[in-house]
Amino acid sequence: MILLKDIAAACGVSVATVSKALNGHNDIGPETRERIRKVADNMGYFPNSAAKALKTNRTFNIGVLFADEARSGLTHDFFATVLDSFRRTAEAAGFDITFINSSHAQERSLSYLAHSRYRGFDGVCIACVDFYDPDVVDLVRSELPIVTIDHSFDGKISVVSDNVSGMHDLLHYVYEMGHRRIAYIHGLPSAVTQNRLMSFYRTMAELGLAIPDEYIMEAPYRSTSETRDCTFTLLDLPTPPTCIFYPDDFSALGGYSALQQRKLSVPDDISIVGFDGIRLSRHIAPRLTTYRQDMEQMGRVAAERLIELIEHPKDVIQEPILVPGSVYQGESVARIQ
């Protein structure tokens, strides 16, 4: 492990000079700076992040909270994609990504906030968690720079996809395709669910369409068995819908499965609509019609804004950022009449 001291010795200058030269301070002569840098490179020097962090109170490390609701932390396609994009932008800006957790062996476990302070994260990104968990709220309310994904808190930056226009646009598309009897199996209660559901009701009213009570059902996100059952129920109705909206793309597979079991075909017998636009939706047959959220942009914007907030806490206004998506016209919605 080679240190500032070694470079100083090799160059015949003091450690302070080396440090300043490497950090680009302007009270070092241009030629000595270059000489020092050259030597440092040759010796394969890199700083010790711990020492640097200790002195500067900056770790260039961002904590990511990605809780394991039902073990689907990283395997949650939507969030994994967002996170991946977040990570790439953060890394390009020189930040590393570390997961926040509350384990931490030494008997008494740390809270998310304590863990974040312990590691000295410069900022924190929260996604895919129970936002009502007091431990999460503590973290959000702390003084740390924070950005949340798919959920908004007052006075904090959040990046949310445009669920309202998403549902609006999808419904309009389906309407254009001639559908009038539209059912919606929505996800379990959450801010996201509320927005979509609200938009569903409003848009249906706007289109002058009736919504029989039996057309509104509920199922967990990313579950296929439950949406499968819901689908059967809908099919058995006296007047079944011609099109069914599912909580998300993955759970729409439950619809495919139910229909196939009844020897019905998508979309000829019934049309299916998802939400998310995960990779899968474009690879199943027939391709799923869905609202494609711009996960890449969500992750990127989240990282960009968070870093801005870290670097210039005063200049950035903390408010929700809406990321628009677009209707993906797959093959799962039939034109009827």
Add this chain to the structure above:
Amino acid sequence: MILLKDIAAACGVSVATVSKALNGHNDIGPETRERIRKVADNMGYFPNSAAKALKTNRTFNIGVLFADEARSGLTHDFFATVLDSFRRTAEAAGFDITFINSSHAQERSLSYLAHSRYRGFDGVCIACVDFYDPDVVDLVRSELPIVTIDHSFDGKISVVSDNVSGMHDLLHYVYEMGHRRIAYIHGLPSAVTQNRLMSFYRTMAELGLAIPDEYIMEAPYRSTSETRDCTFTLLDLPTPPTCIFYPDDFSALGGYSALQQRKLSVPDDISIVGFDGIRLSRHIAPRLTTYRQDMEQMGRVAAERLIELIEHPKDVIQEPILVPGSVYQGESVARIQ
């Protein structure tokens, strides 16, 4: 931010004593230790990881290299699941997980190894990368405790799933179901591919089955369009196979899609076999017959062994660990004759 110093003042002892009490050294009186611990808890103390790391050369941080081949880093279902399990075990043992990357803003980018040293990782886990990348090889050959996943290096711990018996068992199952004309679309060259392919040839020979050259094809992992094309080619053969093996579960979707386009049914007209056992395979219709790798165990074992290696470098023999899986009998293979 509350420090050792503050606790020391509050307790009327020295910082040294507080440090030792909190770390459980045995040269501190039991009653003072308890007193100090209580006060520390009340004041909400937690250590400063940077200072601790600086002194002890231990970060309790594990680096994970998960490269972005084709942007599918975290969205790679198989590796995401393994990583998630790895992460849970590591965190339970008090280790944090940080991604290794080679960006690092300050103009000249760090190598993976340099980055790992910069952050002072106690150990490193490598998965889902090009193992022939010289930068990766550098990292592997370093003095750091390392575990690799799905690829073995001499003298290093690696956790690999049992591709050989996986292919063997799958073939036997399909044989039992009456299939004799079996095609294999294998993945692009890699250690994993080689093992599976080798096992395929050997087991077919063992079963006394012929393998027409046209039955062996190649397609990238996790691609559906290419496997779709391959499927068409196979179907158009004078004597098409009755069963097709795909590189992995996801790419098997290409098979489903091709068959549906030809108005053929799975498995009545043709049988389909995947490899991996990702979540998806159990949720599509008909359910995919595949070899289910025990990703949870792979991640857990990788973490356990790595931590062992970190804690007791001398006691652990570094060698590959084979994790067995099991044939998952879905609905995509028909019994024939």
Add this chain to the structure above:
DNA sequence: ACTGGTGTCGAAAACGTTTGAGACTCGGCG
């Protein structure tokens, strides 16, 4: 009474870096 051991505790150095306050040199200007 002296020795040796044991059990508690504290002083201080060290880890590798950053940074403000000064020190020195050298021109240029009044």
Add this chain to the structure above:
DNA sequence: CGCCGAGTCTCAAACGTTTTCGACACCAGT
């Protein structure tokens, strides 16, 4: 000639821990 400012560079303290070594007290055994 003296002074000032600009340009370079160094000193030394500091960040929050851990850890070695020694100090001190107390007790048992001789």
